[in-house]
Amino acid sequence: MILGVAGPYGAGKGEAVAFLAARSFYALSLSDVIRDELRERGLDETRERMIETGNALRAAGGPAVLAERLLSRMLPDRNYVIDSIRHPAEVTALRATARGFRLLWIDAAEDTRVVRLRRRGRGGDPTTLETLRALEGRELGSDDPAAQQLLAVRELADVRLRNDSGITDLHARLQEVLAQGLAFERPGWDEYFMSIARMVASRSNCVKRKVGAVIARDRRIISTGYNGTPRGTRNCNEGGCPRCNSFAEGGTRLDECLCSHGEENAITQAAYHGVSVRGGTIYSTFCPCLTCTKMIINAGLAEVVWSADYPLGEVSLGLLREAGLEVRQLDGGSRLDPGRGGW
Numbered sequence: 109m110i111l112g113v114a115g116p117y118g119a120g121k122g123e124a125v126a127f128l129a130a131r132s133f134y135a136l137s138l139s140d141v142i143r144d145e146l147r148e149r150g151l152d153e154t155r156e157r158m159i160e161t162g163n164a165l166r167a168a169g170g171p172a173v174l175a176e177r178l179l180s181r182m183l184p185d186r187n188y189v190i191d192s193i194r195h196p197a198e199v200t201a202l203r204a205t206a207r208g209f210r211l212l213w214i215d216a217a218e219d220t221r222v223v224r225l226r227r228r229g230r231g232g233d234p235t236t237l238e239t240l241r242a243l244e245g246r247e248l249g250s251d252d253p254a255a256q257q258l259l260a261v262r263e264l265a266d267v268r269l270r271n272d273s274g275i276t277d278l279h280a281r282l283q284e285v286l287a288q289g290l291a292f293e294r295p296g297w298d299e300y301f302m303s304i305a306r307m308v309a310s311r312s313n314c315v316k317r318k319v320g321a322v323i324a325r326d327r328r329i330i331s332t333g334y335n336g337t338p339r340g341t342r343n344c345n346e347g348g349c350p351r352c353n354s355f356a357e358g359g360t361r362l363d364e365c366l367c368s369h370g371e372e373n374a375i376t377q378a379a380y381h382g383v384s385v386r387g388g389t390i391y392s393t394f395c396p397c398l399t400c401t402k403m404i405i406n407a408g409l410a411e412v413v414w415s416a417d418y419p420l421g422e423v424s425l426g427l428l429r430e431a432g433l434e435v436r437q438l439d440g441g442s443r444l445d446p447g448r449g450g451w
């Protein structure tokens with residue numbers, strides 16, 4: 109779960125972040141990116157400087173730059189709450205990249221907020237209605253696309269909470285948001301297995317191409333394989349396969365290639381452990397070649413799923429269908445010319 113928190117001064121964002129941080133959320137703030145920038149430049153932190161530096165960073169790196177820098181630090185296995193979202197482009201960037209991102213907008217009446225800010229007593233905070241309005245006037249909206257635009261952020265909120273009646277009520281409302289499971293998402297099976305296949309591919313020792321395959325049965329992984337030279341022989345990247353190391357043109361000198369394919373290795377890996385792949389699904393990051401296609405059919409696999417970028421050869425496709433296998437290419441369709449996709 110990744111929750112963004114936005115709202116005007118004194119609305120209760122800090123309380124919301126603290127509540128979530130006590131419930132397994134890692135608290136991050138877009139302001140931390142600006143603080144890091146000030147520290148790197150050896151400057152002290154003041155509110156003016158924070159606003160100016162934030163605007164300067166957005167002007168130089170695009171309006172979503174703070175969110176993008178923060179996203180690069182986030183890990184996929186954690187819940188996060190992100191504070192200090194002040195520009196609609198930040199919301200768009202977080203929504204596009206962070207799985208299950210939801211934006212909470214927290215608001216309260218102006219005079220309530222002034223009382224809270226006075227009580228908080230943080231240097232530089234506005235403590236009268238006039239100074240609050242003057243400060244917020246600059247932040248709510250601007251013709252400068254790099255400046256803060258809180259009103260536009262509010263429009264993008266998935267949930268809007270009023271926080272006029274105290275912290276107990278705020279906590280109850282936040283508890284409701286969590287209980288709704290509103291922000292909870294996880295990858296579907298195809299994405300899950302294919303992303304693991306991509307990780308498997310990263311172990312490949314072949315200098316020409318990295319391919320990974322995962323065989324799943326009843327939605328459990330029973331085997332994996334990546335391409336490379338056979339067990340106990342010199343790795344392709346250490347000169348083990350002369351054909352790969354001469355970077356032969358795709359489709360030529362295939363009979364000299366010493367590298368096994370990812371799909372082939374997933375099937376032989378199962379054989380190595382005496383596990384039947386019959387009735388299973390093979391996920392491959394690349395389209396199976398004709399040899400692998402024949403092995404897939406004869407090993408008894410029931411389904412072939414391969415990743416978006418590569419077209420499966422007509423002969424392989426026809427053979428798989430004739431043998432009664434399900435064949436699916438994950439989203440995207442053919443983007444590469446078949447002539448350039450070959451081994």
Ligand SMILES: [Zn+2]
Nearest residue numbers: 314344352367
């Ligand atoms: Zn190789």
Ligand SMILES: [Zn+2]
Nearest residue numbers: 369396397400
């Ligand atoms: Zn193959």
